[in-house]
Amino acid sequence: MKMVHTCVVVGCRNRRTPGTTLSFYRFPRDPERKQRWIAAVNRQGWQPNDGSRLCSTHFISGKQVKNPRSPDYVPSVFGTTLSADGTEPFDVSDKHQAQVEAANALLFLQGQVLEAGPRAEPFPERGGAEASGCPDAPARPADGEPRAEGPAPSPCSDSAADCEEEVARLRREVRALRELAERSSLTEAALRADPEKVRFYTGLPSFFVLETVLWLLSPHLRADKGLKLSKFQQLLLALMRLRLDLRNQDLAYRFGVQVAAVARTVRAVVEAMSSTLVPTTVFWPSxxxxxxxxxxxxxxxxxxxxxxxxxxxxxxxxxxxxxxxxxxxxxxxxxxxxxxxxxxxxxxxxxxxxxxxxxxxxxxxxxxxxxxxxxxxxxxxxxxxxxxxxxxxxxxxxxxxxxxxxxxxxxxxxxxxxxxxxxxxxxxxxxxxxxxxxxxxxxxxxxxxxxxxxxxxxxxxxxxxxxxxx
Known part of the structure; x- marks a missing residue:
């Protein structure tokens, strides 16, 4: 029996339950990355143990990425949930480092790559607008030319706040796209929120009836790692086969599995329903x-x-x-x-x-x-x-x-x-x-x-x- 994991983020109630599409990640073993995760969770005086998990909703792309240049190398999506000490997760003490990470994330989302370096400055100067990666930045004056008084202009550094705002906007856009994809998908959450979709794809009158059938069949359905489909997806696939008479190849495309897996799943679910559901609903009354x-x-x-x-x-x-x-x-x-x-x-x-x-x-x-x-x-x-x-x-x-x-x-x-x-x-x-x-x-x-x-x-x-x- 699998352990039921709950996300450690304060205010997040996501749990690992049967049929969930969420992923739950252990804290990294790398000490430096682990500390960055702990800082992002922002629970004062708290340390993770072997059972601590972080759910996939706290990553921009919906999953962790092991590339240090990716914005999902460290979790960053926490909405407005307050931490245990009452501060917001985005309230990072090192403001300068936060600006660096925000700028790096922006460049990553725009398809650019920022050279990693030991300097803590947001963007190292390399001799002009083209080398700096900022197209609107003015060229450095040549030797002998008069320089303006005061510190040298650094448009990229000056626009760190704009970068943070742009990253926030992109995060909102990603969330909106994820919600749109969720509504148009065939996940458990999408069907729970749309009774008409339940009736169209399964023929059953409500999600409650569908959930009851799943509860009855659950002990008889496979749940091993070799099968890409959750128990909910197995039942949904079989009902769509009966309801819409879709071809196996069509269902294979929809659920991202092989045609042979579709045939095996339909047969297994039909056999499970024949041995459990039929005796409870089709019987000769007294x-x-x-x-x-x-x-x-x-x-x-x-x-x-x-x-x-x-x-x-x-x-x-x-x-x-x-x-x-x-x-x-x-x-x-x-x-x-x-x-x-x-x-x-x-x-x-x-x-x-x-x-x-x-x-x-x-x-x-x-x-x-x-x-x-x-x-x-x-x-x-x-x-x-x-x-x-x-x-x-x-x-x-x-x-x-x-x-x-x-x-x-x-x-x-x-x-x-x-x-x-x-x-x-x-x-x-x-x-x-x-x-x-x-x-x-x-x-x-x-x-x-x-x-x-x-x-x-x-x-x-x-x-x-x-x-x-x-």
């Missing part, structure tokens, strides 16, 4: 629970209805003309059971597209969940009345009786159709075509796409799947 929450329209039309079944097919990816000839076999068929309340309670494994609805109903395992007196409502005649009756239950087909009561049954069936339609609309991967690796990767008599269908139904149950049936 009869008492169904009766307590039965909608009024169902209570009047079909009070003993426990499930409405329907089938849908998803095309498989075609590779040659032979696939087009054998089109029925190049698809997967699923049977979905939906409770009258509108939540998915049963999902079958995928069957070949040419399998009949009756075969699928008899082999999927749904009949084993029925109790005597239960009513199963179907959209069309599945020719499985005898198999359902063997369980003491009854199969009814909406649209066969022709009366007012049957119209209510058809409304119930249409409601179930909306649930399935919303699931396919919310997660585009269910619309197909299914890529070969998802259909052929089989474990425990279940393909990866079988797990995908179950996971999508589980995620759909976390949302408002359709209009209330009242």
């Amino acid at each position: 009869r008492d629970e169904l009766r307590r929450n039965l909608p009024a329209a169902v209570r009047s039309a079909c009070p003993d209805c426990v499930v409405v079944v329907d089938c849908f097919s998803v095309a498989l990816e075609r590779h040659d003309e032979a696939d087009a000839v054998d089109a029925p076999a190049r698809s997967l068929k699923y049977l979905i059971g939906v409770a009258p309340q509108g939540v998915v309670t049963f999902v079958s494994r995928g069957a070949p597209g040419h399998a009949s609805d009756r075969e699928l109903l008899e082999r999927c395992g749904l009949l084993g969940k029925l109790l005597p007196g239960d009513v199963v409502l179907a959209d069309r005649d599945l020719d499985a009345s005898e198999a359902v009756a063997a369980r003491g239950a009854q199969l009814r087909v909406a649209g066969c009786d022709g009366g007012e009561e049957d119209e209510e049954k058809r409304a119930l069936r249409r409601h179930v159709g909306r649930v399935i339609g919303m699931a396919k609309k919310r997660y585009a991967m269910l619309n197909g075509p299914v890529e070969s690796p998802f259909a052929s990767d089989r474990a425990a008599d279940m393909t990866t796409f079988d797990r995908v269908v179950r996971v999508v139904c589980a995620l759909n149950n976390l949302c408002i799947s359709a209009a209330p049936l009242e």
